[in-house]
Amino acid sequence: xxxxxxxxxxxxxxxxxxxxxxxxxxxxxxxxxxxxxxxxxxxxxxxxxxxxxxxxxxxxxxxxxxxxxxxxxxxxxxxxxxxxxxxxxxxxxxxxxxxxxxxxxxxxxxxxxxxxxxxxxxxxxxxxxxxxxxxxxxxxxxxxxxxxxxxxxxxxxxxxxxxxxxxxxxxxxxxxxxxxxxxxxxxxxxxxxxxxxxxxxxxxxxxxxxxxxxxxxxxxxxxxxxxxxxxxxxxxxxxxxxxxxxxxx
Numbered sequence: 285x286x287x288x289x290x291x292x293x294x295x296x297x298x299x300x301x302x303x304x305x306x307x308x309x310x311x312x313x314x315x316x317x318x319x320x321x322x323x324x325x326x327x328x329x330x331x332x333x334x335x336x337x338x339x340x341x342x343x344x345x346x347x348x349x350x351x352x353x354x355x356x357x358x359x360x361x362x363x364x365x366x367x368x369x370x371x372x373x374x375x376x377x378x379x380x381x382x383x384x385x386x387x388x389x390x391x392x393x394x395x396x397x398x399x400x401x402x403x404x405x406x407x408x409x410x411x412x413x414x415x416x417x418x419x420x421x422x423x424x425x426x427x428x429x430x431x432x433x434x435x436x437x438x439x440x441x442x443x444x445x446x447x448x449x450x451x452x453x454x455x456x457x458x459x460x461x462x463x464x465x466x467x468x469x470x471x472x473x474x475x476x477x478x479x480x481x482x483x484x485x486x487x488x489x490x491x492x493x494x495x496x497x498x499x500x501x502x503x504x505x506x507x508x509x510x511x512x513x514x515x516x517x518x519x520x521x522x523x524x525x526x527x528x529x530x531x532x533x
Contacts, residue, residue: 411446418452419444422472423486432486440475485514
């Protein structure tokens with residue numbers, strides 16, 4: 285029976301028509317139900333798959349995790365912690381902090397000592413300058429010739445120093461103030477005046493000092509002494525003292 289004959293038969297036979305319609309409906313429902321169930325199953329699988337995909341780390345995350353894992357695995361502290369030795373970890377970290385602190389303290393102490401030494405040297409240089417300047421000024425004020433000033437300052441080296449208040453004083457090896465024979469505290473002026481006995485050549489010869497019997501004038505002799513030319517001074521002086529002998533020679 286072809287489709288046309290089936291259609292013609294269905295027109296005249298209601299029972300066959302209802303049977304076929306029922307069969308088709310049942311089959312359609314069966315197929316539809318199966319498709320719906322399959323679709324729901326596919327949706328569930330898709331959700332599960334998406335959940336799994338969401339949980340899969342990216343390449344960067346895997347790289348970061350691997351590095352972190354290696355660091356943790358290679359960390360002694362992590363190993364000790366994993367072994368339950370937390371106190372050891374704390375003690376170790378405390379020792380590390382103490383060691384770093386000691387190193388920084390040593391460095392700071394060294395720098396401080398360096399600064400102290402530098403400050404001491406600068407202070408010593410300043411004190412020496414003040415002492416030398418005071419002695420030099422005192423020598424000039426007391427008439428010492430110009431080219432003898434350095435010698436005077438040299439002789440005063442170690443004699444004077446500065447007290448904590450900046451006062452120029454002279455102290456002995458026991459730290460006591462030096463007292464002169466006439467009971468006075470030694471000062472630069474007294475020190476300079478004491479040199480007139482041991483080093484009279486530090487002063488120019490004045491007029492009327494007994495330089496007689498020579499063509500050399502007193503001013504000339506004073507100028508020669510002031511220049512520091514001892515040979516010329518002695519030659520002129522000897523001519524003054526022994527003019528005849530000098531002429532014969």
